[in-house]
Amino acid sequence: MRRPRLVVVGGGQSGLAAARAGSEHGWEPVILEAGPEPVGSWPAYYDSLRLFSPSEFSGFPGYRFPGPAGHYPTRDEVVGFLRGYAGWLGVDIRTGSRVVDVAAGDGTFTATLADGELVAGDAMVAATGSFANGYLPTIAGSQEFGGQVLHVAAYRSPEVFAGQRVVVVGAGNSAVQVGYELAQVAETSLAVRERIRFMPQVRAGRDVHFWLHTLGVDRLPPSVLSRIVHGTPVLDTGTYRDALACGALDQRRMFTAFTDDGVTWPDGTRERVDAVIFATGYRPHLPYLESLDALDGTGMPRHRRGVSTTHPALGYLGLELQRSLSSNTLRGVHRDAGHVLRSMAVQSRRVSVG
Incomplete structure (x- = not known):
């Protein structure tokens, strides 16, 4: 008997x-990955990036992240981990396969x-x-600003900004x-709408992720979490807080407008600025679903906890706060995958019986 096929867009x-959850629930998965290998966007992140969760909380079920406890993996270590996991899974992965519709x-x-294959x-x-x-x-005046504007997704390393x-x-x-x-190399300010709040990386000798896991915070639905935690605190060993305290790095209220050569601060002061880097988050990127009417007017998927409300056999993974604080992280995505594929399998059986 043929196993139903699960098409996974993104590797x-x-x-x-x-793919793993689909296999466990009776599907034959095929992954369509636009890039040259199934490691997602990790190779494109900035050079110095380290996970905020230590290796013991960053692995997948049955496939632990290598390295000693307490080690915070680098970007390249994550790439190697995903590469190894993809091979370990042994599923059909088709790289260079960009889905356009x-x-x-x-x-x-x-x-x-993109090449016309179906x-x-x-x-x-x-x-x-x-x-x-x-x-x-x-932001007002952005079209007139003559300096460099980029999203943090395009940032790699600080050297090119030295002295700016x-x-x-x-x-x-x-x-x-x-x-x-x-x-460390440039005069730098953080422009914020609310002052930065810090959370100690280690409490009582344990990484904060131990407590998030032990106390169940990592699994709380967003509706409950929002009543407990307001915003996302910055995990810190004390380094960042000390840098702000001594003036090595400062934070200011968000500027009100760009000028042709800089920005205007809330008190009306104009300052010359060479570059502005926006670390203002991301939005789902699902243009290939536009013809399905599966998205709302802003391009956000219509879903409930990762299961489409427009197409019962369509699911989503990797959305921020999809089901919990850890939904779009290494440590939490498998929990979401299990829920989404389990729900889709149940719905699929109902449809076939009906």
């Missing part, structure tokens, strides 16, 4: 998790690739993440990490 951590009908989904399946998971769609807020005046917009982990390393 990063979310796509690999979807999806059609649904007669109980199937058909993906059209790949059909009985169900689909959109797992392309959001790295390709960095969010840049609309740089503003990093954002108050989250990436903004502070990038701002701190830029401050």
Whole structure:
């Protein structure tokens, strides 16, 4: 008897998790990955990036992250981990396969690739993440600014900014990490809407992720989490807090406008600035689903906890706060994958029986 085929769009951590969960729930997965290998966007992240979770909390079920406890993996170590996991899974992974459109009908989904090839399946998971769609807020005067503007997704290392005046917009982990390393070579400020809040990386001798796991915070639904935690605190061993305290890095209220050569601060002061880096998050990037009417007017997927509300055999993985604090992280994506593929399998059985 033929196993139903699950088409997974995207071969990063979310796509690999979807393939594993799909196999466990009776599907034959095929992963369509646009890049040259199934490692997602990790090779494109900035050079100094390290995970905020130690290796013992960053592995997948049955496939631990190598390295000693307490080690915070580098970007390249994550790439190696995903590469190894993809091989270990042993599923059909087709690299260089960019999906440009999806059609649904007669109980199937058909993906059209950039080269015109068609790949059909009985169900689909959109797992392309959001790295390709960095969010840049609309700010007055941005068209007149003559300096450099980029999203943190395009940032690699601080050397090219040496000696410059740089503003990093954002108050989250990436903004502070990038701002701190830029401050070693450039005059750097963090532009924030609310002052940065820190959370100790280690409490009572244990990494904070031990407590998130032990106390169940990592699994709380967003509706509950929002009543407990407001915003995303920056994990810190004390380095970042000390840099702000001594003036090596400063934070200022978000500037109100760009000028032709800089920015205007809330008190009306104009300052010359060479570069502005926005660490303002990402948005889902799902243009290939537009013809399905599966997205709302802003391009966000219509879903409930990762299962489409427009197409029962369509699922999503890698969305921020999809089901929990850890939904789009290495440590949490497999839990979401299990839920999404389990729900889709149940729905599929109902449809076939009906």
